[in-house]
Amino acid sequence: xxxxxxxxxxxxxxxxxxxxxxxxxxxxxxxxxxxxxxxxxxxxxxxxxxxxxxxxxxxxxxxxxxxxxxxxxxxxxxxxxxxxxxxxxxxxxxxxxxxxxxxxxxxxxxxxxxxxxxxxxxxxxxxxxxxxxxxxxxxxxxxxxxxxxxxxxxxxxxxxxxxxxxxxxxxxxxxxxxxxxxxxxxxxxxxxxxxxxxxxxxxxxxxxxxxxxxxxxxxxxxxxxxxxxxxxxxxxxxxxxxxxxxxxxxxxxxxxxxxxxxxxxxxxxxxxxxxxxxxxxxxxxxxxxxxxxxxxxxxxxxxxxxxxxxxxxxxxxxxxxxxxxxxxxxxxxxxxxxxxxxxxxxxxxxxxxxxxxxxxxxxxxxxxxxxxxxxxxxxxxxxxxxxxxxxxxxxxxxxxxxxxxxxxxxxxxxxxxxxxxxxxxxxxxxxxxxxxxxxxxx
Amino acid sequence: xxxxxxxxxxxxxxxxxxxxxxxxxxxxxxxxxxxxxxxxxxxxxxxxxxxxxxxxxxxxxxxxxxxxxxxxxxxxxxxxxxxxxxxxxxxxxxxxxxxxxxxxxxxxxxxxxxxxxxxxxxxxxxxxxxxxxxxxxxxxxxxxxxxxxxxxxxxxxxxxxxxx
Numbered sequence: 001x002x003x004x005x006x007x008x009x010x011x012x013x014x015x016x017x018x019x020x021x022x023x024x025x026x027x028x029x030x031x032x033x034x035x036x037x038x039x040x041x042x043x044x045x046x047x048x049x050x051x052x053x054x055x056x057x058x059x060x061x062x063x064x065x066x067x068x069x070x071x072x073x074x075x076x077x078x079x080x081x082x083x084x085x086x087x088x089x090x091x092x093x094x095x096x097x098x099x100x101x102x103x104x105x106x107x108x109x110x111x112x113x114x115x116x117x118x119x120x121x122x123x124x125x126x127x128x129x130x131x132x133x134x135x136x137x138x139x140x141x142x143x144x145x146x147x148x149x150x151x152x153x154x155x156x157x158x159x160x161x162x163x164x165x166x167x168x169x170x171x172x173x174x175x176x177x178x179x180x181x182x183x184x185x186x187x188x189x190x191x192x193x194x195x196x197x198x199x200x201x202x203x204x205x206x207x208x209x210x211x212x213x214x215x216x217x218x219x220x221x222x223x224x225x226x227x228x229x230x231x232x233x234x235x236x237x238x239x240x241x242x243x244x245x246x247x248x249x250x251x252x253x254x255x256x257x258x259x260x261x262x263x264x265x266x267x268x269x270x271x272x273x274x275x276x277x278x279x280x281x282x283x284x285x286x287x288x289x290x291x292x293x294x295x296x297x298x299x300x301x302x303x304x305x306x307x308x309x310x311x312x313x314x315x316x317x318x319x320x321x322x323x324x325x326x327x328x329x330x331x332x333x334x335x336x337x338x339x340x341x342x343x344x345x346x347x348x349x350x351x352x353x354x355x356x357x358x359x360x361x362x363x364x365x366x367x368x369x370x371x372x373x374x375x376x377x378x379x380x381x382x383x384x385x386x387x388x389x390x391x392x393x394x395x396x397x398x399x400x401x402x403x404x405x406x407x408x409x410x411x412x413x414x415x416x417x418x419x420x421x422x423x424x425x426x427x428x429x430x431x432x433x434x435x436x437x438x439x440x441x442x
Numbered sequence: 443x444x445x446x447x448x449x450x451x452x453x454x455x456x457x458x459x460x461x462x463x464x465x466x467x468x469x470x471x472x473x474x475x476x477x478x479x480x481x482x483x484x485x486x487x488x489x490x491x492x493x494x495x496x497x498x499x500x501x502x503x504x505x506x507x508x509x510x511x512x513x514x515x516x517x518x519x520x521x522x523x524x525x526x527x528x529x530x531x532x533x534x535x536x537x538x539x540x541x542x543x544x545x546x547x548x549x550x551x552x553x554x555x556x557x558x559x560x561x562x563x564x565x566x567x568x569x570x571x572x573x574x575x576x577x578x579x580x581x582x583x584x585x586x587x588x589x590x591x592x593x594x595x596x597x598x599x600x601x602x603x604x605x606x
Contacts, residue, residue, distance in 0.1 A: 187582070208582045210546055224550075230577065231550065252578055254550045268551060270576075273558040275551045299551040313548060319507065320548055341507070343548040357545050364544070386545050429546060 039080040040165050043108045044070045046090050047116035047125070054118060062116055065125075065154050069112070071195065072158030072172040077395050077413050079165060082108050103132040110138070112161060123150045127157055129164060139164045145441035151197065152439055159438075171391050175434040176398055177202070177212040177221050178409055182426030189223055189236065194391075194433075196409070196422025202236055203227075203243070211430055215258050218435040222246060222256035222265055233267055235282070247280055247287075255300045259327075260307040266290070268299035268312075275299050277312060277329070290329035302345050302354075303327070311335065311345040311354055322356055335369065338376055342367070344387055348394045353414075355379075355388040355397055366399050368414070379416035390414075391433045398422075398431040497529050499602035502560060503595060506541070509555040511563060519560065522602060523567040535603040536560050538578040541594035542587070546580055553578030560600045575605070 046066050053059060074081040084090070088102040092113055103111060115126040122144060129139035139161065145153040155172035162170030174194045179187045183201065187208045192199040203209050207226035214221055221236045231252035236243050247253040251270030258265055262282075269278045275297045277290040291298045296316035303310055304324075311324050319340040325332035336342040341359035348354065358367040358376065364384040367376040383403030390397060391411075398411045409423040409431050500518045502511070511519060526532065538553030538560075557576035565571050586593040 208579075210550065210580075210582075251576065252550065252554055255547050270554045270558070270578075273561065273576075275554060297548075297551045297555055300545075300547050313551075341544065343545045359544075384543075 038078075040078060040110060041080050041082050041108050042073055042110040042112060042165070043082050043084075043087050043103065043106075044073065044112040045087065045092055045114070046084075047114040048091055050115065050117040054120075058118065061150070065116075065150055066114070068151060068154045069114075069158055072155060072170065073112075073161060075172070075195075075396075075418075076162055076166065076170055077418075079162070082106065098130070098135070100132045100135045108132055110165060114157075118147060121147055123147050123153065125153065125157065127161070129161055143441070149441060152193075153441055155193070156439055156441070168393065169436055171393050171396065171433075171436065173437045173439055174392060175218075175437070176409070176422070177214060177223075177432045177434065178400075178423070178428055179209050179212065179430040180423070180426050180428045182428075185426075187429075189221070189225075191221075191238075191434075192422070194411070194422075195420075199423075199425075211255050212432045213256050213258055214432055214434045216260050216262045216435055218437055221432070222258060224252075224254045224256065233265070246282070247278075253278075257301045257303055257310075259303050260305055266301040266303065266310055266312075268297075268301065277301050277310070279327075290325075292329075300344050302347050304347050305349055305351045311347055313343045313345065322354070336376065346389050348390050348414075349392055350394050353394075355390065355414075357386045357388065366397065366416075368397075379412065379414075387430050389431050389433050392435045396433075398433050400429040400431060495525075495528065497525055497532060497604065499525060499534065499604070501602070502600045504556055504598040504600070506543070506594070506598065507552070509552060509559045511559060519563060520567070523564050523569060526564065526569050526573070527567070533573045533575070533605050535605050536574060536576045537583075537601045537603065538576065539583060539597055539599050539601070540581045541597040542581045542584060542589075543594065544581070546582070549580035550578050553580045556598075557600050 044066060047062055049062065070081045073079050086106050088106065092098055109132055111130040111132055113128045113130065117124045125143045127141055127143065128137060131138050141160065143153055143157060158172040159170040162168065171194055175191050176194060177189060177191045180190045181187055186206055187210065188205060189202040189209045189212055190199050191202055203225065205225050205227040210224045212221050212223040219238050221238065223234060224231055225234050227234070230248070231254055232245060233247040233253045233256050234243050235246050246265065247267065249269055253267055253269045256265045256267045265280050265282060267278055267280065268275045274294050276293070277298045279288040279290055293314070293316055296314055298312055298314050301310050301312040308327055309324055310327055311322055313320050314323050320343050321334055322336045322342050322345045323332055323334050335354065339358050339360055342356055344357045345354050346356065352372065353368050353370050355366060355368040357364055360378065362381065364386055365378050365380045366385045366388045367378050369376050379397070380401065383401050385399055385401045388397045388399040395414055396411050397414055398409060400407045401410050407427050407429050408421055409428045410419050410421050412419040499522045502515045502519050505512060526534065536557040538557035540549040540552050554576065557578060561571065561574045561576055564574055584597045586596055
């Protein structure tokens, strides 16, 4: 009897020991989702109104603004905005009537309280961020803007709060440029907010536009256009609202990529019957040839964040694969070995990963290679997924997907979770994420 | 004895099948589906021998992800080249296209490579490179949009256009 129970104990111990050691083998997996366990739980309360009511239309606008702030904050992989149904109170009369235990009981660590006021033309929001655990004020700022900019102002507020909570600026003020066939049926360049709102058309080429890329300062977009009946490169100046020709050659110039210092653009040019990589100095328009491979395609370059290296696509092995070389063309080595079609590399802002489009048995999917791990991880599986592009904080990826039929743009976290669709009209492709912006409202 | 004869016969047949079957090289990763796409142009019926020959350049088709000239396309390409040799004052624009699989960007490069492959062929045939221009439309100008091989095959093409 005692021997039996002893054996049971030994077996149970063995299982416990095994259970404790097993997870250690899945390091890569644990690392991928490590932020999942330490989300900051935030409550964004409905705004307090200075007046009794501003009329029915304003009241719904005010509710929408609070919801935008929730969506913005929730977009962060470090923050979880707690569902409003779990709030002990819809509104809190700041600074009276705050009972911290009401909130900590729901696991809510941070309270975002806003006082709203408007005269019909201007909107003012006095924002306060409280930590419920210490019941201390973490942040206080008064915002003011034109009523039509209230949405943008909310993005700004979100980024400021994100910075207070995580130590890092959020991406709510960023924008995404992309190519869309909406409205005209032709592929034109568009720009929208990071969440897909406020799309606006940039080009009127009445032809085909492809491959936009933002300058590191966010003031220009380089892209390819058939505007003059030949695939040439153009630069659009966001502030001057002006388009200039960057590169025109006999034969095509495609896939521009800015260097991190904003001075050079690397691109693929059809040079005497073969695609080669070139570098153009945007100040002097001086061009330098980087690759000398007369029998293979070289295209889709992308600078590393340091500017010292360039990732690009080449079919020198017989099929398109991604290679990395020094920025002046030397020391070339192959990065991808899985699959027989890998293209469209985008280097993460921290420099530790490269995401790209990869063909597997199911079609085209977004893959990412972490240099520390070396092997690709597929982030998508439904439909065809192409053209990945990192957000400036490196926590999100925007890409185009045919999962619902026509190609649309989606964003996801860098581990493939939290997929959100951001376009719906026409066919949308070739997204590029802007660097961080800080909008001013003065 | 009879048994061993039979066995010998079976072994010989098996070996011969095996040996003839063996040298078939497995093609590179995606076995390119070889099939002749329908010809977009219809030959006009010959009514009577015209005094002036008509320049009729036909579209050349390619395999998936490939830019080498397919063996079944050699004849029509040679025919195109011969016509261009006769019409020595004519210049052409070669427009390279791809099917819609793959990225838009790589397909631009692939289309360019296809049109350049045709230009190289023409150049070897004796057509001056100055008479031949190339352009790629990638996957942006399809002739059909179904997701099936019959349509993809028609889109992987280089079209000839006469320019003055």
